[in-house]
Amino acid sequence: MPDDARLTRRLSAGLGTRRRRGAHVRPGTPPGTLIAAGVPTPARISVLAYNREGATERRDVTVDDALVLTAPGGVTWINVDGLGDTQTLTRLGERFGLHPLALEDVLNVGQRPKVERYDKHLFVVMHTMRIAEGEVAEEQVSLFFGAGWLITVQERPDGDCFGAVREAIRQGRGRVRDAGADYLAYLLIDSVVDAYFPVIEQFGERIQHLESAAIDDPSAIVLVQLQRMRHQLLTLRRAVWPMREEVTVLQRDESQLVTAETRLFLRDVYDHAVQALEIVESLRETAVSVMEVYLSVQNQRLNEVMKVLTVIATIFIPLTTIASIYGMNFKHMPELEWRYGYAWALGLMCASALGMLGYFKRRGWW
DSSP states (O other): OOHHHHHHHHHHTOOEEOOOOOOOOOTTOOTTOOOOSSSOOOOEEEEEEEOSSOEEEEEEEOHHHHHHOOOTTSEEEEEEEOSSOHHHHHHHHHHHTOOHHHHHHHHSOOOOOEEEEOSSOEEEEEEEEEEETTEEEEEEEEEEEETTEEEEEESOSSOOSOHHHHHHHHHTOTTTTTSOHHHHHHHHHHHHHHHHHHHHHHHHHHHHHHHHHHHHOOOHHHHHHHHHHHHHHHHHHHHHHHHHHHHHHHHHOOOTTSOHHHHHHHHHHHHHHHHHHHHHHHHHHHHHHHHHHHHHHHHHHHHHHHHHHHHHHHHHHHHHHHHHHHTSOOSOOTTTSOTTHHHHHHHHHHHHHHHHHHHHHHHTOO
């Protein structure tokens, strides 16, 4: 495969970002009105109820079954996949006292990650980033939790980053079965933050490839990929940056829904969020540096081309002058009737060109 084709294939296989579609709310719609995102479709509901004795898991259940499946003295985790079923959210809101404005934010994807406190529950909005089929899939995850229950609402049913948490609950690893819903919320938030790092690593490798390409072969596709990379890093930053503030709010919240012990664990999440943010900022600066390297290489190449053209033009200046002199139509020119006049003119031109070329080489200009 030629080098240009190989480079094009390598750069064209870069990370993309899945486009997201949220609910379209018409101006003047009353606050708290639930509008399905996209085409209305039934939501997929799964329930994981557990306590110290064990755990019970049910998948693809109805909302009525989900409300019945509870673990006495434990925690009930209800997960809803899909934003096309407003009836499910309405039933859950009525059962657990979820505020209509919070439910509206669940359907309106693109919310800034935040924490909102209500009388009997906390509402958390997060953005997950993961690699799916070579693309960066961004998804909003909404989380409600109160005393003994937790609800997560996700955009798509095509997998999430909570598999390790589910497995820990099933097998009873750690202290998850002994703790409350606030500890489960901590585990889910920690999973979201930890999921940023594989994506960040992919971006780091991508920037290294682009940096090599910017130096070795700064073609137009490199510039396009650099611009695309900077846009994707900005999207990643918008997801990571508010997580630090979000964890800080949970740490300082005075609600009894978050225990003092869980606040200690949230410190670790805060450290991870800060670390992820610092790496993202470093990658953004690196992307800008690679852009500057690309422009510098392009300018250097342009300067080399201009230098060659300038030398060639300078060499031809005396040749043009000599040719123009002997091209004048004067009758009494000394060399016009001379037998060797033609050879003399050509020799003079060659001597001038060779002399200027030798001068340029001595000065290091050629």
